[in-house]
Each structure stands twice: as structure tokens, then as C-alpha cells.
Amino acid sequence: MNHNQLLELLERHAGEFLSGEELSRRLSISRTAVWKQINKLREDGYEFEAVSRKGYRLLRVPDKLAVSEIQEKLTTVKFGREIKLLDTTETTQVEARMLAESGAQSGTLVIAEEQTGARGRQGRRWFSPARKGVWMSMVLRPSCPLSFAPQLTLLTAVAVCRAIRKVSDVEAGIKWPNDLLVAGRKICGILIESVGEDELIKYCIVGIGIDANLDESDVPDELKGIATSLKIESGLEIDRAALIGAVMNELEQLYEMYVTEGFAPIGHLWEALSVTLGRRIKVRTPQGEKSGLATALDPAGALTLMDDRGEMYTIFSGEVQLD
Amino acid sequence: MNHNQLLELLERHAGEFLSGEELSRRLSISRTAVWKQINKLREDGYEFEAVSRKGYRLLRVPDKLAVSEIQEKLTTVKFGREIKLLDTTETTQVEARMLAESGAQSGTLVIAEEQTGARGRQGRRWFSPARKGVWMSMVLRPSCPLSFAPQLTLLTAVAVCRAIRKVSDVEAGIKWPNDLLVAGRKICGILIESVGEDELIKYCIVGIGIDANLDESDVPDELKGIATSLKIESGLEIDRAALIGAVMNELEQLYEMYVTEGFAPIGHLWEALSVTLGRRIKVRTPQGEKSGLATALDPAGALTLMDDRGEMYTIFSGEVQLD
Incomplete structure (x- = not known):
């Protein structure tokens, strides 16, 4: 038996309870096997309600991409x-x-x-x-x-x-x-x-x-x-x-x-x-740390930084921290 | 037997002929095996003179890197x-x-x-x-x-x-x-x-x-x-x-x-x-072919080209053909 048969059955009866006994009978597998498959499906993101004497009810199908x-x-x-x-x-x-x-x-x-x-x-x-x-x-x-x-x-x-x-x-x-x-x-x-x-x-x-x-x-x-x-x-x-x-x-x-x-x-x-431009930032670059005001993006995509003395730097790479 | 024993022997007697029979006897291998090894060494770039009745003489050791x-x-x-x-x-x-x-x-x-x-x-x-x-x-x-x-x-x-x-x-x-x-x-x-x-x-x-x-x-x-x-x-x-x-x-x-x-x-x-600068060239670029005078290398390493109407182009990539 594969997942799909158990799942099909539960999906066909969505909203209803199906007892372990019934599932076991209709799929010709043991009740332990039913329980194992239910757990496997739970790991895959399916959610079930399990109530004693009533059985299992499918509550939620996981959001799987197709x-x-x-x-x-x-x-x-x-x-x-x-x-x-x-x-x-x-x-x-x-x-x-x-x-x-x-x-x-x-x-x-x-x-x-x-x-x-x-x-x-x-x-x-x-x-x-x-x-x-x-x-x-x-x-x-x-x-x-x-x-x-x-x-x-x-x-x-x-x-x-x-x-x-x-x-x-x-x-x-x-x-x-x-x-x-x-x-x-x-x-x-x-x-x-x-x-x-x-x-x-x-x-x-x-x-x-x-x-x-x-x-x-x-x-x-x-x-x-x-x-x-x-x-x-x-x-x-x-x-x-x-x-x-x-x-x-x-x-x-x-x-x-x-x-x-x-x-x-x-x-x-x-x-x-951008949330960087116009903000005071710290940048860790391969050449050390720099801080100042992020003023512009240059035509090559580098960041222009002005430090507290008004000097401009071009940052080609680095990790930015917003102050 | 490996190459090295045969090679050692021939190198020790560089300039002299060693007969196939002697090589076979001293290395305890058949004459066919000697002949095969010699051919293998030739493929590796060794050169031998082979004279009937005299045998093999090592002429040249290949230029192998070490x-x-x-x-x-x-x-x-x-x-x-x-x-x-x-x-x-x-x-x-x-x-x-x-x-x-x-x-x-x-x-x-x-x-x-x-x-x-x-x-x-x-x-x-x-x-x-x-x-x-x-x-x-x-x-x-x-x-x-x-x-x-x-x-x-x-x-x-x-x-x-x-x-x-x-x-x-x-x-x-x-x-x-x-x-x-x-x-x-x-x-x-x-x-x-x-x-x-x-x-x-x-x-x-x-x-x-x-x-x-x-x-x-x-x-x-x-x-x-x-x-x-x-x-x-x-x-x-x-x-x-x-x-x-x-x-x-x-x-x-x-x-x-x-x-x-x-x-x-x-x-x-x-x-x-450079043999490109100051020359008339043709460049095949992803944007098509351009021709003109290669005038300079720009700071990013791109080539500056001036076409016949005096317009300047920056060539980032392409195949250059010298006119």
C-alpha cells in the first residue's frame, strides 16, 4: 500500500471520521500500518484529528507546490x-x-x-x-x-x-x-x-x-x-x-x-x-570598517559613502549595518 | 619489471649499444618484453638508435618537467x-x-x-x-x-x-x-x-x-x-x-x-x-562588429575605440582583429 490510497480515502471523506478498523479493512492492511502511514503523512504536513472510538479525520492538506x-x-x-x-x-x-x-x-x-x-x-x-x-x-x-x-x-x-x-x-x-x-x-x-x-x-x-x-x-x-x-x-x-x-x-x-x-x-x-540611502551606516569591507552616510548608488552599482569629515568612498563590497 | 630498470641500464651505458639479448638477460625478461618497453619509452619521448646485431643505444632523454x-x-x-x-x-x-x-x-x-x-x-x-x-x-x-x-x-x-x-x-x-x-x-x-x-x-x-x-x-x-x-x-x-x-x-x-x-x-x-593600441582594428562584440582606431585602455581595462566619424566606443568584450 502506498500513501495515496489512504490519502484518497481520507480526502474522499473529508470532514468525516474514519475508524482505524475501517481504514484497515478497506485498504487490507493492519491497524499498525494505518497508524504508521498517518504519522508519515503528518510529517509531510497533513493534519488529522484523532478521536478514540471515532478514528481519524483529515483537517488540513499541506501547501505543496505544483x-x-x-x-x-x-x-x-x-x-x-x-x-x-x-x-x-x-x-x-x-x-x-x-x-x-x-x-x-x-x-x-x-x-x-x-x-x-x-x-x-x-x-x-x-x-x-x-x-x-x-x-x-x-x-x-x-x-x-x-x-x-x-x-x-x-x-x-x-x-x-x-x-x-x-x-x-x-x-x-x-x-x-x-x-x-x-x-x-x-x-x-x-x-x-x-x-x-x-x-x-x-x-x-x-x-x-x-x-x-x-x-x-x-x-x-x-x-x-x-x-x-x-x-x-x-x-x-x-x-x-x-x-x-x-x-x-x-x-x-x-x-x-x-x-x-x-x-x-x-x-x-x-x-x-532602498532602506540604505540617506542613512548612517557601518560597512565591514575587506579593507576594514568604514562608517558614514550612504549617499548614492553609483552607475556600476557600488555604494557611495560620506564619512564624518566629508570624504567620499566607493564601496564595492561589504556587509552593511544600519545605524 | 618497470621502465626504470631498463632505462637505468640504458642511461648507465649512454652512447653505447646494448643488444636486445643482453638487455633480456640482465633484466630477466623476454626479448619481446624488451622491444615492447623500448616502444613505450619512445612514446614517452625517449629516442633510441636501433641497429641490427648491435642493439639499442639511448640518444635522447625527453624534456620532462620536474x-x-x-x-x-x-x-x-x-x-x-x-x-x-x-x-x-x-x-x-x-x-x-x-x-x-x-x-x-x-x-x-x-x-x-x-x-x-x-x-x-x-x-x-x-x-x-x-x-x-x-x-x-x-x-x-x-x-x-x-x-x-x-x-x-x-x-x-x-x-x-x-x-x-x-x-x-x-x-x-x-x-x-x-x-x-x-x-x-x-x-x-x-x-x-x-x-x-x-x-x-x-x-x-x-x-x-x-x-x-x-x-x-x-x-x-x-x-x-x-x-x-x-x-x-x-x-x-x-x-x-x-x-x-x-x-x-x-x-x-x-x-x-x-x-x-x-x-x-x-x-x-x-x-x-600592447600591439593593439594605435592600430586600426575590427572587433566582433556581442552587439555586432565595430571598426576603428584602438586609442586607449580605460581604467577598468576596457578598450577605447574611435570610429571613422570620430565617435568613441568602449569595448568591454569581443574578438579583436588587427587590420
Whole structure:
């Protein structure tokens, strides 16, 4: 017997109780086997009410992603038109990179319900529990110089921020270069891995992790006060398929704009969503710590900082802390 | 029996003939086995004179690289201090990339006597016959922004060009961005693969292929008139170990200069060795073909081109053809 027969039976009788005895008889399996399967389904996110003498009643089907459901939301030509949906994986970045190395086309998307070993910037662990977030990586093959890769990082932040605002009404803002925050707490991480040959980009892996439906109780202790989720902020369950679709739509639209008009319009959108500009910040750079006022985004996507003596610095990379 | 016993015997009697019968007796192997081993050694580049009734005489030991011999030439702290020397491999780029992924330190060098599937820019086949050239790839972990990767490409071209001039007196020049030419023919190819995370470089693989000791007869027909070698140009056999050492020394020295003083001094060295600047060129770019006068190298390492109407263009990437 597989899950599906038990599940079918319970779904057909949704709202009703079915006794363990009856389930056992109708499926020709032992009552212990029924109990084991119920527990397995609970691990997968199904919820049951179990009442003695009455049996089991299916209360809630988990929010599982389906490729068809995501693709219904797409208005894109290429982005998200090839989707590899995984139940669990170490990290979608590695999956996508393998696909890219074996020739996957630009726009190919890898999504996992759960990641067991995901990493953010600088190798930091990225918590990605099953069915609670959007954990995905897209193959991008831009025909542009490697020196433009940082602009793609900013472009992605703009796309995800706009998608979040459309789907959830949560007013996320961008911390330079590509963290999304809500009231100072992180709601999304973006990591772009680029592989280049000489001065050209061969491909990028655009990694996006959005804390969509985590409850306060899902947030690990060490992240309390630091991380939040769209559900925590809005009080509403987010339709993850709609969110993924919206991210793909925004990303393709902005990318087309970037290819035809260059970085300027993307830079303006970034500035409008920024929570860094006009703020006093501290930045840890490879050359040491700097602090001052974040004044502008330069045309290459670097951050301009003015220190207390009025000297200007260009920050190409570093970790920003808002004062 | 292994090669070495037969080889030792022949080397000890260098200049003398040893008969197949004697070799067979002294090594306690059959005469067929002696003949097979001799053929195997010939494939490895050893040369023998075989005269009936007299036997075999060792004429020439192949120019095989040895790690110790290379390291004697080094004045570096890190570059080339870890060397993986392979007899044959598909491509040293992939070997070096695997080492980088498993944590190899900056300066780790992979050298192969022969490459069976090496590729240059845009996937073009790179001919790398056994013991005739310098086929190598170095792991570099620069702590600089990804947007600076094209500068490392130019830096590498300068380092190799200077090393070639030191070791061989061949006046190689640089065609933008990183081909080395002698009288219009290619003598060295450089390919830098960069892997970045957001705006930072994680690591680079600096691939260098120098046509050192190819004879005219080694150059495949389709490359005649296009490729040359240091030996063809100078008439002299090049000490490959000395050349590898010189490349490592130049590379580390220029890299240190780059880290402390920025790109400006490297740019000046590049300009001094360039065969592109001041010439009429055609460039195939992803945006189409442009032609005009190559006027300058910009601070980011891009090429400035002035077309016939006096309009200036910045070329970030493309294939240059000298008019």
C-alpha cells in the first residue's frame, strides 16, 4: 500500500471520521500500518484529528507546490518556463549549477520544498524548512561583461521586492546590495553566483530565499529579532505559487529593461526601494570598517559613502549595518 | 619489471649499444618484453638508435618537467609553491577548478605535460601536445570585487609577456585583451575563469598555454600561419621549467603591485607591451562588429575605440582583429 490510497480515502471523506478498523479493512492492511502511514503523512504536513472510538479525520492538506500551479501565474517568455521542483535537496544553488554546466537554458528554475544545507552570503547557514518558504535558484545566461554582474545582483533585489509588495502588501525594502528587510528584520536573502570566462559572464545562478509562511514558532532562537516572514508581518498565509510567479514575471521584465535600456532605470527603481540611502551606516569591507552616510548608488552599482569629515568612498563590497 | 630498470641500464651505458639479448638477460625478461618497453619509452619521448646485431643505444632523454626543477626557479611566496604535475589530462582548468572547490590555497598550480581536451576562449580547441609547451592553470583567490576580474586578465597577459621576454628574448606583444602574438602569430593563450558570489570573487582559475617547443612540423595544418612557438621564433629549445618559474615570479610580483597600488601601473605596463593600441582594428562584440582606431585602455581595462566619424566606443568584450 502506498500513501495515496489512504490519502484518497481520507480526502474522499473529508470532514468525516474514519475508524482505524475501517481504514484497515478497506485498504487490507493492519491497524499498525494505518497508524504508521498517518504519522508519515503528518510529517509531510497533513493534519488529522484523532478521536478514540471515532478514528481519524483529515483537517488540513499541506501547501505543496505544483509546477502547473506556478506556470499558470507566468507572463514570461523564458523565465520559469522550465521548472525542476524537488521535495528536498541540500541546496538549489548546486542543483541549478549542475543544470547550467550541462547546458540548461537561461530561465531554468530549480525550486525545493526544503533545503537541508543552504548557504547565504559568506557561507552563512540559510534556514529553509519544508513548505514554509520560497527556496529557489534560476539559471541566467546574460550576454554581458563580467564587470556588470553586481548590477544583476541589484536588479534581482528590485524584482523580488516588487513581487513581494504585489503579492503580499508587505512593504519590504532593500539593504545594499541585496537583502530585503521589513522593519529592520530580514525577510529575503539573495545570492548570485557568477561564472565568467575572461571578461564575459558564462552563466549566473540567481539564488532567492524568501521567508514566506514561517510562523514565529518556526524561527530558530538565534534568528529571533533578526528574521521575519511575510506571514508574520501580514498575518496572512502567502500563496507561494503566486509569489514565485510574480518573482519570475518581475525578473524577466526588469532584465529585458536592463538589456535594452542599461542599468540607469534599474538603479532608479533600486533607489526608490532602498532602506540604505540617506542613512548612517557601518560597512565591514575587506579593507576594514568604514562608517558614514550612504549617499548614492553609483552607475556600476557600488555604494557611495560620506564619512564624518566629508570624504567620499566607493564601496564595492561589504556587509552593511544600519545605524 | 618497470621502465626504470631498463632505462637505468640504458642511461648507465649512454652512447653505447646494448643488444636486445643482453638487455633480456640482465633484466630477466623476454626479448619481446624488451622491444615492447623500448616502444613505450619512445612514446614517452625517449629516442633510441636501433641497429641490427648491435642493439639499442639511448640518444635522447625527453624534456620532462620536474616539480623540484620548477621550484628552484621560484622567488615567490605563494605562487607555484604547491604544484600538481600531471602527465596527461583533459584540461588543467578543470583539474584546478576541482582543487579550488575543495579549498586549495591561492597560488596552487596544475601543470600537464599534455592536454587532450583543452579549450580556449569561446570553447575553441587548444592544441597542447606532450612536452612541447607550458600548459598550466593556477588557483587565485583575490579579495577584490568581481567587477575587477577583467583587470586580472590584463595583468596575467603582462606577466606572461614579460616572462617570455626574459627567458627567450622573443619579443611577444599583447593583443587586447590577453592574446600574446609574435609578428602577428599567436604564441600564447590565456583564459581566466572566475567564480563570484554576489559582488565578490570567490576564486579565479588562471589558465595559461604557451607554445614553447613546438617545431613547425608540430603545428597542425589549420593553425599554420596563425600559431607559432618560442622555438620556431628563436631557433632555440626553451627551458620550460625556467619559463614556468618566470611566469610565477612575474605574476606574483605584478599581483602584489596590483593589490597595493591598484590597476594604474599594470595598465601602463600593458600599454607598453600592447600591439593593439594605435592600430586600426575590427572587433566582433556581442552587439555586432565595430571598426576603428584602438586609442586607449580605460581604467577598468576596457578598450577605447574611435570610429571613422570620430565617435568613441568602449569595448568591454569581443574578438579583436588587427587590420
